[in-house]
Every structure is written in structure tokens, then in C-alpha cells.
Amino acid sequence: MPVYTVSNVQNLRICVVMVGLPARGKSFISQKIVRYLSWLSIKSKSFNVGNYRRQTGPPQPNAEFFDAKNKEAYKIRQQAVTKAVEDMMNWFVAEQGVVAILDATNSTRERRDWILRLCRENGIEPMFLESWCDDQELVLRNITDVKQTSPDYVGVDPEVAKRDFLERIAKYEEVYEPLDDNIDRDLTFVRLINVAQQVIINKIETYLESRVVFYVMNLHIKPRCIWLSRHGESVYNIEKKIGGDSSLSPRGLQYAKKLPDLVRQSAGDADLTVWTSTLIRTQETAQFLPYKQLQWKALDELDAGVCDGMTYEEIEEKYPEDFKARDEDKYEYRYRGGESYRDVVIRLEPIIMELERQENILIITHQAVLRCIYAYFMNVPQEESPWMSIPLHTLIRLEPRAYGTKVTRIKADIPAVSTYKEKGTSRVGEALTEATKSRHVLTNPSND
Secondary structure, eight states: OOOOOOSSSOTTTTTEEEEETTTTSHHHHHHHHHHHHHHHOOEEEEEEHHHHHHHSOOOOGGGGGGGOOOOOHHHHHHHHHHHHHHHHHHHHTTTTTOOEEEEEEEOOOOHHHHHHHHHTTTEEEEEEEEEEOOOHHHHHHHHHHHHHHHGGGGTTHHHHHHHHHHHHHHHHHHHOOOOOOOTTTTTOOOEEETTTTTEEEEEOOSHHHHHHHHHHHHOOOSOOOEEEEEOOOOOOHHHOEEEEOOOOOOHHHHHHHHHHHHHHHTTTOOEEEEESSSSHHHHHTTTTTOOOEEEEGGGOOOOOOTTOBBBBBHHHHOOHHHHHHHOOEEETOOOTSSSHHHHHHHHHHHHHHHHHHHHSEEEEEOOOHHHHHHHHTTTTOTTTTOOOOOSSSEEEEEEETTTTEEEEEESOOOOOOOOOBTTTSSSSSSOOOOOTTTOOBBBBOOOO
């Protein structure tokens, strides 16, 4: 294995080395970490060894392929992890990466020592993250998810796939060496016991490491949904004004009255909690919902500063340079005396943490805020998120899954104005291209 040298080495660069048997949620955790850090503008990437193994090994290997005594297969698997590590090291250099996730079982101390040595030689701080689980119900649920999403089992009978995967786990168990509080006491590590039932941390020393730890401590993988809705059409929407604290229009009130039926249609008898902003239009939209309600200042709309209460035409006329600057970099642009999309993301971080802890939540808030929340769950790049379409009078259902998020939109049959502004114009209205429509990103990596 070649040694990779890096100039201007900084301790801020971290390699999160996943550890654990198959079907322990390692890829789920890996992707969630990358999504969270990327949302916070921290350059992150996951390197899934299973994907590398499929490039050179058999497309659908059976359990015998993962037997440590199978020398030919072991060679292929070792080549896969070597290539993944090589690409990871190159990524740190070529793209100034900050946090890499090495997504694999890394089930032996020998493998982990090898990775530790390479990281230390290249000025990268290794942080081991083990998902240890003996909750058989949880493991079987993860196996079901893997069968449905892994390329290893495409077209395979579900029962055959389940038996083979259980055999694969047994092969790994023969050589698995969990992290040990005494043997590994000099390492930086986190052990998640049955997801987050118990969390053991050791030698977490940097701010970035502590953020990763705090985030994974809040994760759970119980089936749940999150519903998102903008407030009903407001008086300011009709007048094409931004910001403000206006009440609903007559059509917006119609939407508020219909919203309980839309939620029941989507959620059934699920027990929900409703989160709104502190502004009048979201609270009026939630007034007929028969659920517990909480108000969050962090869910208030993006502050437009001196432009609050103006139309886009008025902004273009009075502040032409600002209008142009916002179109050129909408994510970073901060209104005079107000906020940018980046500012909104920063104040939404506690909301995201709490969302990861909760089960079924309905959020009624505003266009910019929903764009930021939606971008987090759907892994939408920062530069695209401020241009997504989040129409009025539409209920969005998000179903977080092990390898992505499924999205469903339920439109109310109640007309509303469009508040969408395309780049380069001060007019509002829906004339969207595919690139500006909201996206549904679902990936299917698999552990190795």
C-alpha cells in the first residue's frame, strides 16, 4: 500500500472508520453523518467498500464469498478496501476534504490497525465508530431493508436472500473483534449499543469529533414520517410582498380547514406533534389540527431586513445591486439587516437535532425554512436549495429510510398564488425547469 503525503496538515481532517457486523446500520449512519455535515458546509464524503468490491468481484456473491478462509475472495475484498482508502486519501488532497467516512465492517483489529497507521502517516485523525447490536428484532428489520435495497440481492427470492444474509453475518462473526475499552483505550472511538440505547465514547478531543458524536447520539431508526407544509396563502402572498407577519387570505383559511383531512389521509391514526413558527400565518394554518402544538422561533421565515414588506419589483428598483447579488449567490447573500440561507441553516441545527430524536412530526412553516429542512433530508446541494419549488397548499410527507428518504406530495384542491421567483427576474410565478424543481434523492449502498 503506498503512503500518501499531504501538505499543510491540519488536525481538522477526520476519517470516521465504521466498525460492526452487517445489518447494524453502518451505511445508514454513514450517510446521515455526510448529509448532516454537508448541510453545515463541512466537506464530507462516504467511501463504501461494498461498492468497490462489486466493481471487481462477483455481482451477487453468496455467503461463502465472505468466509475469511476463502483466500481468493479475501484477496478481492482486500483490493476493494485498498482502493477505497486510496480514493479517500486522494480526495482529502485533491478536494480539500474535511471528514471522510470509511463505510465497511472493519471487523478485525488487524484491519483497524492498518487504517490507523495510514491515517496517522497522512495527518488525518482516525475516529472509530462501532455500531454494536444484539437486538435481534432490530437486526432482522435491517436485514429486510438490505434485501430490498442492496445490489447483492436484486432479483433474488426474499427468503433465499434472508437465509444467505444471515449466513454472511455468521461468517463475519467468526472473526469479529469488537472495540474494547481496555485494549483500544488509546483510540478515539464511539460505540453505539443497539443504535443509541447506550453510547460509549473515548478520547473525543476536537470540536468536530464532538459534533459528530452528538449527532449520532440523536439518531434512531424506528419507522416514522415527517410532514412539511407551508402556511396557507397569506395576504402578503397575494400582494407579492415578502416577509411580514400578515394573516391568511380567505383561500389560506380554506387550506387551514382542509389540512386536518389531508393529514389524516396521509398519517392515519398516527400520533403527531405539530411545530409552527411564531408568526401569525403558521399558527392560523395550524388552528384546526387536533394535535399537540409547539412554537419555535427558529422556524420563523428568513429575515429580509430592510426589504421586509417589499415586492421583488420594489427591491430591484430600490436596491438593484443587492437584487443582482442575491440572484448570483442566493445561498450566501444576506439581506441588509437580515439573513442569508446559510444563517437560516445555522439557526435550524437544533431543529434538525430534535427532529432526529422525535418520531412523527408535522412542521408548518415558511418557504425558505422548508427549503433548508427539505435540503437536509433529500441531500440537495446548497447552491440548489434556495431555488427549489415548495408550493403553497401542498402537504409533503418524508419517510426516512436506511439508504435515503422517500417523498410524497399531497396537493389540496385549493388555488393559491405562486411565490416562486426565477433567477434573473423580479416576477413571481411557476415556470420551472427540471433543474429547479425539488429533488428526490435515494441511494442504495451496501456494507462490506
